[in-house]
Amino acid sequence: MEPLIAQLRQSIGPESVLTGADATRRMAPGSRSSVLLLPRDTEDVSRALALCHQARRPVVAQGGLTGLVHGAVCGVEEVALAFDRMRRIEEVDVLNRCLTAQAGVPLQAAQEAAEEVGLMVPVDLGARGSATVGGTVATNAGGTRVLRFGMMREAVLGLEAVLADGTVVDSRGKMLKNNAGYDLKHLFIGSEGTLGLVTRVVLRLRPLPRGHHTALVAVDGFERLARFLGVMEANLQGELTSFEVMWRSFYDLMTTPPSRGRPILPAGCEYYVLVETMGPRAEEGGETLLAALAQAESQGLIAHSAVATSALQRREMWGLREELDPLKRTGPVFSYDVSLPLDAMEDYVARVKARLAERFGAAHHCHVFGHLADGNLHLSIGAGGSDAHGDVDDIVYGTMERQTSSVSAEHGIGLLKKGHLWRSRSEAELSVMRVLKQALDPHGILNPGKVFEVQRPE
Known part of the structure; x- marks a missing residue:
């Protein structure tokens, strides 16, 4: 590694090549590399990769380190490359x-x-x-x-x-x-x-929309929830921006101390939905949302509802969905983001919870929330400590219908999900992925070991 470090310092500047503790404290948690590159521009990235390619030294890119699948974790023989200085x-x-x-x-x-x-x-x-x-x-x-x-x-x-x-x-x-x-x-x-x-x-x-309107709605029963989505889409159409659903246990967790959120709607309903619209007209858009909610209520789809009348109230509603720290207050959790058809969701969640109860008994919790309208559910599961991760993976992914659902709706594969990629991609698809990888990265130096296994040449 030392000859490569010397070449990198000469090529992109000594201030752009950190080693030892200076490097490791700025890397993704779990990383073991001792070299971090901080390029200033595309030319620096190009020169650095050319040198690492010549030396057959793997490179792992790092951004804001907000990923949840360990995609930016660096091994001991790998070089980290962060874009901290490329912020223009x-x-x-x-x-x-x-x-x-x-x-x-x-x-x-x-x-x-x-x-x-x-x-x-x-x-x-x-x-x-x-x-x-x-x-x-x-x-x-x-x-x-x-x-x-x-x-x-x-x-x-x-x-x-x-x-x-x-x-x-x-x-x-x-x-x-x-x-x-x-x-x-x-x-x-x-x-x-x-x-x-x-x-x-x-x-x-x-x-930029002039109208920005948010409502929090409580619904009992998944069949009503699906119908409620249909009413919102039919009435709001191009202005419907978000349809975020929180299962009851998630809402309860976010609205009880020590969580900062307050119970905007009464507890006890099965689902709580954030509905948001964006449109070109401030007042008219709000009236459209109110009319859509009134229609849903007339059909018996809504148990309770509240419409935000200020930016502060809108932030309070969204805080229930986005302030996720309470999920960890009872200990370590495993986070999942899966994608599946709307008509499969209710049964899927029920089967996952049943299998978790069978495996872990009362020593587990499962909170569900997500972007239901686009088929994406998030599951936050605490069960038996870190040693249980594999068992929980098998329950969450093994309960899905192969290739009609996805083990990753939006977070990617990284290290954590590559062992389950086969559940969502056919062998033909994986073969094409390998061909692309081989063509663009013949020595396998870019983020090796992530997404799927590729045989690296000696």
């Missing part, structure tokens, strides 16, 4: 409604830059203050607005990425439509740093 928003193009940012820009900073000119980054998630633009692209992040705006993939007009050998692939077009051959940006979106390192991103912006 290079352009906010109002005419073409797009924003160009370096990979290390926090998502929230990009959101705020867009809002200053009356535009909006459509993707939003709870870790917006820490998650980086490059990281959210590399993992194809989802969040709370997928129902309307899609995942990060739909927000990317173009990007720049560096391949394992240092080659820079510049696909930073601002065009919404470009059918000139393969759309190469999609190779890197969601690839978790295994095919190339994203260095710049061109994000598509949307008009």
Whole structure:
């Protein structure tokens, strides 16, 4: 490693190559590497990767370290590369409604830059203050607005990425439509740093909504919940942005001390739903939401409801969904994000809970919440301490229907889920993934051991 470190310092500058304790304290938890690269720009990334490629030294990219699947964990023989110094928003193009940012820009900073000119980054998630633009692209992040705006993939007009050998692939077009051959940006979106390192991103912006309305609704029965979603989609259509569901135990946990949240609606209902709309007209949009809720209530779908009348009340409602620290107050938890059809959700959750009870008895808890309208559920499970992780994995993933559901709706695969990837991808799909990996990273140096196993050449 020492000859490579000397070459890296000469190539990208001694201040960009940290070693020892200076490096390890800035890495993802669980990392064992002692070398951290802090490139200033794409050229630094290119030179660093070229040297590591020549030395056959693996490289693991690190963004905001908000991932939940250990995708940024570095082994002892690996080099970490962080984008902490690449945090420039290079352009906010109002005419073409797009924003160009370096990979290390926090998502929230990009959101705020867009809002200053009356535009909006459509993707939003709870870790917006820490998650980086490059990281959210590399993992194809989802969040709370997928129902309307899609995942990060739909927000990317173009990007720049560096391949394992240092080659820079510049696909930073601002065009919404470009059918000139393969759309190469999609190779890197969601690839978790295994095919190339994203260095710049061109994000598509949307008009900043003038109307922003939120309601919290209590519903009894999954059949009513599904029908309630249908009524909201039919009446709100293009303005319905979020439909976030909290199962009863999750809502109870978030609204009882020592949690900071307060019970906005009475306890005891099976489901609590955050409904949010965004539109061009402030008052009219609120009336539309109220009318939709009235229709749902007239059909017997709603037990209780409350509509936010201020930004503070809206934040209080969202705090119940986004302040997740209470999940850990009884000890370590295992977090899952699965995707499955709406008509399979009720039975799936019931079977998971039954199998957990059979395996762990009273010594477990399972809190469920998620983006129900786009098929994504999150499960937070505490059971038997860290030694039980494998058993809980087998219950959560083994209860799913193979290839009609996904073991990862939005968090990626990383290290934690690669042993279960076969449940959601066919052998043919995995073979194509291996071909792409071999073609773009023939020596297997980019984030090795993540997503799926690939035989590294000697």
